[in-house]
Amino acid sequence: MLTSASTHDVLNQAPPIVPYDVFEADVALREALEREGGAWGVDRLRDAGRLAGSAEALEHSERSERNEPVLRTHDRYGNRIDEVELDPSWHWCLRQAIEREMHSLPWRDPQPGAHVVRAALFFVWSQVGSGVMCPVSMTYAAIPALRESPELAAEWEPRLTRPSYAEGALAGMAMTEKQGGSDVRANTTRAEPAGDGTYELTGHKWFCSYPPCDVFLTLAQAPGGLSCFLFEGRDPGFRIQRLKDKLGTRSLPSSEVEFHAVRARLIGDEGRGVATIIRMVNHTRLDCLLGSAASMRWGVVQAVHHARHRSAFGKLLAEQPAMQNVLADLAVESEAATAAALRIARSYDEDDAAFRRFATAVTKYWVCKRAAPHAAEALECLGGNGYVEESGMPRLLRDAPLNSIWEGSGNVAALDVLRATVKEPEGLPAFMAECELARGGNPLLDAHLDRLRAATAPSEPQFGARRLVEELALGLQASLLVRHAPAEVSDAFCAGRLGDGGRVYGTLPSGVDAAAIVRRAITG
Numbered sequence: 111m112l113t114s115a116s117t118h119d120v121l122n123q124a125p126p127i128v129p130y131d132v133f134e135a136d137v138a139l140r141e142a143l144e145r146e147g148g149a150w151g152v153d154r155l156r157d158a159g160r161l162a163g164s165a166e167a168l169e170h171s172e173r174s175e176r177n178e179p180v181l182r183t184h185d186r187y188g189n190r191i192d193e194v195e196l197d198p199s200w201h202w203c204l205r206q207a208i209e210r211e212m213h214s215l216p217w218r219d220p221q222p223g224a225h226v227v228r229a230a231l232f233f234v235w236s237q238v239g240s241g242v243m244c245p246v247s248m249t250y251a252a253i254p255a256l257r258e259s260p261e262l263a264a265e266w267e268p269r270l271t272r273p274s275y276a277e278g279a280l281a282g283m284a285m286t287e288k289q290g291g292s293d294v295r296a297n298t299t300r301a302e303p304a305g306d307g308t309y310e311l312t313g314h315k316w317f318c319s320y321p322p323c324d325v326f327l328t329l330a331q332a333p334g335g336l337s338c339f340l341f342e343g344r345d346p347g348f349r350i351q352r353l354k355d356k357l358g359t360r361s362l363p364s365s366e367v368e369f370h371a372v373r374a375r376l377i378g379d380e381g382r383g384v385a386t387i388i389r390m391v392n393h394t395r396l397d398c399l400l401g402s403a404a405s406m407r408w409g410v411v412q413a414v415h416h417a418r419h420r421s422a423f424g425k426l427l428a429e430q431p432a433m434q435n436v437l438a439d440l441a442v443e444s445e446a447a448t449a450a451a452l453r454i455a456r457s458y459d460e461d462d463a464a465f466r467r468f469a470t471a472v473t474k475y476w477v478c479k480r481a482a483p484h485a486a487e488a489l490e491c492l493g494g495n496g497y498v499e500e501s502g503m504p505r506l507l508r509d510a511p512l513n514s515i516w517e518g519s520g521n522v523a524a525l526d527v528l529r530a531t532v533k534e535p536e537g538l539p540a541f542m543a544e545c546e547l548a549r550g551g552n553p554l555l556d557a558h559l560d561r562l563r564a565a566t567a568p569s570e571p572q573f574g575a576r577r578l579v580e581e582l583a584l585g586l587q588a589s590l591l592v593r594h595a596p597a598e599v600s601d602a603f604c605a606g607r608l609g610d611g612g613r614v615y616g617t618l619p620s621g622v623d624a625a626a627i628v629r630r631a632i633t634g
């Protein structure tokens with residue numbers, strides 16, 4: 111006879127994964143950090159990695175996601191206040207990132223490898239939550255654009271880079287308007303010279319993430335054409351209309367805003383707004399790539415952990431060949447994304463503009479595109495448990511498409527690569543030279559590189575843009591893995607992506623050492 115207690119036996123459920131060390135458990139990240147010149151940052155990474163995988167961080171992450179931001183437009187007397195209420199856990203998550211210089215390290219301490227160390231820290235902390243990484247990224251990325259105006263940089267850079275949550279400042283970006291985000295040249299916001307060297311901005315912005323920022327970079331039509339401006343968030347003419355009810359990153363307040371004669375200062379020259387703000391965009395694109403790589407990593411950890419503890423049909427899932435194929439496929443995708451992201455981060459440390467610009471656009475397109483199906487497959491590894499909020503997997507899946515939309519949606523990113531092949535003719539050769547470094551290491555990669563070299567311009571270049579960028583991205587990822595990863599990982603990647611692989615995750619061809627790949631995926 112069943113007793114009531116016997117219905118409550120909990121069998122065959124994976125134990126909690128927390129606490130675990132996000133950095134130490136990630137061999138691919140540790141190796142990439144060292145390889146790309148960031149070995150001196152290992153203590154910072156250990157500290158961030160331990161905290162990121164702690165019960166405390168998990169609790170704050172979950173709480174800030176649960177208690178969503180609320181906009182208060184007016185006080186009880188009817189005065190306009192435009193304040194966003196945020197849960198204390200949001201502040202906890204963001205403060206940890208700021209105090210660890212994830213927004214500023216290379217600007218404060220521009221030693222070789224500083225961008226790589228920051229990238230690795232960003233990667234680790236993104237696994238606590240992607241929402242807070244938005245203001246972290248925008249503040250980091252604002253600096254190169256701000257430096258176009260030395261006076262403004264002298265005034266704001268010390269605050270924007272300070273590793274203090276209370277005394278530092280945060281920067282945001284407001285480009286997108288109702289009628290178009292990709293095509294910013296269609297912006298209608300006006301900038302009228304105020305006669306004292308400043309301008310007054312009037313208009314709206316359809317997306318402005320994190321309106322509590324201290325300063326924003328924006329685009330507006332000045333007499334000399336579309337120009338880049340800086341304005342302060344406390345300006346009385348800056349109105350938050352409403353917060354967006356979004357698919358994911360729900361802890362992050364993204365808003366619609368209006369400018370009512372907002373006082374602003376020009377960055378760079380009038381009419382050069384896109385050229386100025388693109389300096390910011392290139393850096394946020396790097397973070398989109400890092401964020402998507404981190405999302406894959408988090409998914410792999412959850413999937414492998416579950417499969418190592420859950421049995422079905424008399425065996426652990428991790429021992430079942432079909433599941434090994436899925437886990438190994440997810441793991442090689444994640445390792446390829448990590449390797450590419452850290453290699454590209456190194457190009458921000460070096461005088462390597464041709465490779466940097468081209469490789470960022472190519473890889474931002476590809477890795478961000480791969481993140482959502484990767485998250486869906488990782489979720490499925492947990493079966494029904496993965497579909498339930500408490501597992502964190504639904505959040506992973508909801509957040510995953512964002513990086514592909516932001517800072518150049520798929521087509522726009524692919525077309526940007528196409529444009530770069532014409533307008534920046536040194537980019538593609540620099541990119542191919544990096545891919546060629548692995549020549550002779552794997553016949554599938556050699557054949558792929560030959561195909562890329564022989565490719566002639568398609569008759570309808572834009573129609574084929576995604577295909578071209580995909581092939582380029584795979585060439586770089588395969589090249590990095592062939593040179594630096596163990597043979598089981600690079601062989602599986604080349605076989606699955608350049609050879610006889612299938613169309614969904616879990617279709618690596620036979621002969622792949624899946625067990626070894628999964629062993630490498632989480633250590634410790």
Ligand SMILES: Cc1cc2nc3c(=O)[nH]c(=O)nc-3n(C[C@H](O)[C@H](O)[C@H](O)COP(=O)(O)OP(=O)(O)OC[C@H]3O[C@@H](n4cnc5c(N)ncnc54)[C@H](O)[C@@H]3O)c2cc1C
Nearest residue numbers: 283284285286290291292317318319516517519520521522
């Ligand atoms: C959560 C979130 C936060 C955001 N935060 C900010 C922020 O802080 N600041 C900010 O300025 N913006 C922000 N954005 C806006 C974001 O940058 C834009 O949504 C994005 O740039 C796309 O612009 P759009 O929405 O106007 O789409 P559109 O430009 O209308 O594009 C729609 C689709 O058409 C495609 N497309 C566009 N042009 C072409 C073409 N020539 N050929 C083929 N296809 C094309 C695009 O790839 C896309 O798939 C945010 C968006 C989200 C979802």
